[in-house]
Amino acid sequence: MNKKVALQDLGYKDYKETWDYQEALFKDIVDTKVRNRREDAGLETQNHFLFVEHPHVYTLGKSGDINNLLVDEKILEEKGATFYKINRGGDITYHGPGQIVGYPILDLDNFFTDIHKYLRFLEEMVILTLTEYGLKAERSEGETGVWLDVGTPFARKICAMGVRASRWVTMHGFALNVNADLGYFDLMIPCGIKGKAVTSLNVELGQKEVDVAEVKEKLLKHFTALFEAELVSEKSSV
Template structure:
């Protein structure tokens, strides 16, 4: 097997639909072999997304509240239930061709979790997993959500790390359909803001390490 490289595409603050369309474009390019694996990094305006296993009933806020808060709703083609994206949340969309090295979706999700667990350890945040549940947790509170899609073994969608989002927005839904767990953020735990550029650098380092890339393209 030849060397494997990862391309980073940091698109900054971007509306959900344009980032979704960009994923579709890059999935096609990855399927055709014209690009290496890609990690898209983005921050979104407020949005609720409903995955294939989800239901709109888990959005518990009335429409007038969503309109007041400027929150849009989309049904999308990833696994999982309802989740929130918004300012202060670092979202990653890995476009990976698992067919080239490891056709195991569950293992890929575990690796996403491992990247975030290692990243948080650098901030002295002890995070881990809860058996039977997807995502990264600090105690009984979720700090990172994960939802994956796949097309002919090329992944899309991905993970969302709560850095300093508006945690009140999570109260408008049943996050991931789980009623007996909470939601937290790095800012809430650390009681201070996190430097975004440093955070992204650490995330990229651990992503390259966990997925055993030879370097960045």
């Protein structure tokens, strides 16, 4: 089993361009697995972890309801935002500046073949990171992602998640609000869940801006521990 994970920080990158890149990495892993099965080739499958920050964009998962986007195309254009229907699970999500988006593209055969455990580990990675900032982050039963003040009238989501998996290969991932403009969440019903607020790390800490690089370091520390992975840094090729 190959537990090495190639880490790339793509910086500020268009959503569609990044999605296409994810798809190419995903396809390469799946093709290798198919070849191994057909030819008993014994080839090692690769794993990837992409960090990225997107321009304003709304994405709708395959089981999502378009009515959870509360504005039309003209308003989106005025807000400098784009919209895509995509092939992950989950409903509608916003990505934008000030948000850390992470896309682990892993062959879970290299780690464990349990998609629920995979999602729980991603949540735990974020929960442990936020704990380092003095926040009590937790899961909300039946609602994927990471929340604060669960079970109270003040429950609010700080990290959204949505993944796709095929042949135990994952793509898409998580979006952690660090210095996000929360006004953009007002244009949708986040994840299709009515009556729940959204927050950002800088708001919770009462800071104008949180050091994004520091948050990424903490996320990666917990990712490698949970997945027993070895990170290998790569320069962005897109």
